Amino acid sequence: MFEELVSKLKEHRTVGVYSHIRPDGDCIGAQVAACRWLEKNGIRAFAFNDDQIPLNLQWLTDFYTIEEPREETLKQCDAFLLLDGNSPTRFGSYAEYMEDDPKPSYMVDHHPDPQDGFDMTISVEEASSTCELIFHLFLQNDIKQLDSKSAKALYTGILTDTGSLQYDSVTPETMNIASELLRIGEFRPNVVAEKVFSNKRLNQLHLLSRAMSTIKLHEDNQIATMYVTSEMLEETDTTNDDCEGFVAYPLSVAGIKAAILFKDLGEGVKMSLRSKSNEVDVNKWAREIGGGGHKKASGAWHPGPLEETIKEVVGIGSKQLAEIDKS
Amino acid sequence: MFEELVSKLKEHRTVGVYSHIRPDGDCIGAQVAACRWLEKNGIRAFAFNDDQIPLNLQWLTDFYTIEEPREETLKQCDAFLLLDGNSPTRFGSYAEYMEDDPKPSYMVDHHPDPQDGFDMTISVEEASSTCELIFHLFLQNDIKQLDSKSAKALYTGILTDTGSLQYDSVTPETMNIASELLRIGEFRPNVVAEKVFSNKRLNQLHLLSRAMSTIKLHEDNQIATMYVTSEMLEETDTTNDDCEGFVAYPLSVAGIKAAILFKDLGEGVKMSLRSKSNEVDVNKWAREIGGGGHKKASGAWHPGPLEETIKEVVGIGSKQLAEIDKS
Structure with missing residues (x-):
């Protein structure tokens, strides 16, 4: 060709x-x-x-x-x-x-x-x-x-x-x-x-430090979440671009099937969903709230606020996990 | 052979x-x-x-x-x-x-x-x-x-x-x-x-978060340091082994020439030194306090306490950097 x-x-x-x-x-x-x-x-x-x-x-x-x-x-x-x-x-x-x-x-x-x-x-x-x-x-x-x-x-x-x-x-x-x-x-x-x-700003590492402290496991340690807020960006003098690649950290937790990074930066909550299991399709998952992408990597938006968003989105994933368990 | x-x-x-x-x-x-x-x-x-x-x-x-x-x-x-x-x-x-x-x-x-x-x-x-x-x-x-x-x-x-x-x-x-x-x-x-x-314990990520918040730049942003203390290990329920690879984070800061991870875990301070410049030889650097290794990666021990150790070790690197500037 x-x-x-x-x-x-x-x-x-x-x-x-x-x-x-x-x-x-x-x-x-x-x-x-x-x-x-x-x-x-x-x-x-x-x-x-x-x-x-x-x-x-x-x-x-x-x-x-x-x-x-x-x-x-x-x-x-x-x-x-x-x-x-x-x-x-x-x-x-x-x-x-x-x-x-x-x-x-x-x-x-x-x-x-x-x-x-x-x-x-x-x-x-x-x-x-x-x-x-x-x-x-x-x-x-x-x-x-x-x-x-x-x-x-x-x-x-x-x-x-x-x-x-x-x-x-x-x-x-x-x-x-x-x-x-x-x-x-x-x-x-x-x-x-x-x-x-190896071209990171010190501030970006400090933002990553803050974000990493928010990592939590849900649904029997099958889903990991992490979030970033506008306050964190302000306090570390960083921008949305500095969050590039952050989702890899919750995804690196042993045994989890999917990870989500929530970005609460005004005008609702943007999120990146990642799967490291062949069973979990984060494209389907994201589509349920109007987002989409690939099976292993997708994105979506939710009007917020953050806490409700996390609860709702984890809930959707939890349903998918329950269906897998049944099959 | x-x-x-x-x-x-x-x-x-x-x-x-x-x-x-x-x-x-x-x-x-x-x-x-x-x-x-x-x-x-x-x-x-x-x-x-x-x-x-x-x-x-x-x-x-x-x-x-x-x-x-x-x-x-x-x-x-x-x-x-x-x-x-x-x-x-x-x-x-x-x-x-x-x-x-x-x-x-x-x-x-x-x-x-x-x-x-x-x-x-x-x-x-x-x-x-x-x-x-x-x-x-x-x-x-x-x-x-x-x-x-x-x-x-x-x-x-x-x-x-x-x-x-x-x-x-x-x-x-x-x-x-x-x-x-x-x-x-x-x-x-x-x-x-x-x-x-991708096999990390959640606690290890929380430890990394804590350690990353300690990253500082020295000597005109040429040396980056990070530390871990026994308190951090206790508070995150982690061990020395969980610090594996941490030194890559200070080393990822743009423009620096060398990075050091200090581990103050009782019985003095252990450290990992890394260089990302052909000019900085961390083997030589570590040898000045009885350690050693490779040009780009070495290790050493110092009786402590932590603050003094950081000051002394950064000082040794600073001398090496000054010699480079002269030559």
Whole structure:
């Protein structure tokens, strides 16, 4: 499938490469490496994103500049490469722009349920990350075009989308690619890991400390909850973004089946639900209060207040657990 | 070097295999796999450790029973294999026993400064883990003897000794071995990672919460410290073992060069020092108060009290930082 993508891309002079909105390590890593690949093949590339690049990923923009899409630059593109999103709407303003001025669009992604709206779709749900797929773009064409910067960019996406190579999406092949990236890029994993993970503000750790003190177990220790309130953010001088990844802590409790992080930050309570049991489907769970997502990770909103929200949401999970016990 | 070890081991009928005191994932993983290797080669093996196996590693003892050394079983051994420790004293009562009744001893380890006292020493400081070395034992002899249980045991040690494959000790070769272990063992990384990392007691998270609230920055935000006291352990009903891995949190602060976890648990203050800068050598640092270890990870002890200890130890680091600035 990459053979076709390579030959299609080579038909163009200027390609706009998009990463998805609210960008993460995988889409940014893939975008930076893909742009460098295009340039090495004599194709001009623009890297677009509507949103800010998270602080811990900004070093990647030294490897390729990522800019807000503007009429003037968009017009210069004669095709678009859309990375790490399963629908045109995942790329923000791109969706609208494309309706007005359609141009060939190529999508590379590993999320489930790819939507229509692209001229070519490379959707590999089994891939650990979109960066793993972009490695194949290099492999297909000329692996010598993979330099140290592109290798580090691709490594970043594999690392961040697999929880440091720990998820069940990591195959022996993923590990081999990681090995190749270290070898070709001539770096050690800590170089990337420290930039991406060891880049916390002291305040964020103090917020995590406060949040972690709220972890409680419910329903015979099957459900773990944790919460963050606006007061905690105020007292530690942090923001909603600083809660990124917190849900992993209640989820790390031995023996539990699901964990929920509640964020009571004004305008109701947002929550992240995670399952670590094949039996518990947090997508179903979240849908009962108008949210949704995947079986193992979903999100929802509740008008509050916090205490009632926790009670109600734990109650929904408890019903699901009771049904499992019956079956 | 493994060729010689293989032929030496095959001269014996019964080998006692030791992991180091206060065992961790690397020594236990190496021990379990080495015992299985010996048995597959018709050599009887006893796995010995003076201490308790940590809760999150006990599943590995289903792959090979680890027992306290007793006169009766020790006598049956006609040689010893010592894993993941650089000196006979790292193996607790073994050191004494060997003085009374010396038998051939083979050591495999990756810590610096290997000490005398072994008949054969395989010390590879560059190896990510002793488990990476034991993989070569299988490779040297007959890789088909590596089954799923041994693969998971070796993977555990590589995972735990490299902070989830993130340290600078991880080479392309380490990643290839990880890949081979996944392929041969037919498992995905989450199977091991969840057992080792997502297996926390609620109390341990509450202790972490308390410890994290003590994180402070020193010397122009170059050194981060964290501490744990006996009161914290009492109040959260936890033990020293529950502090495993805590030092990663101060180390994750952006921009710092080194982090120290102080444990004030009676009988002075124990500490773990970590560096994330090539310039800061925490082995040197620890040696100034009689401790030691690696350049990036070391340990030491100070008579206390806590506040003075922190002041003195940060002071030593500050001198090292000043010397770097001068050079």
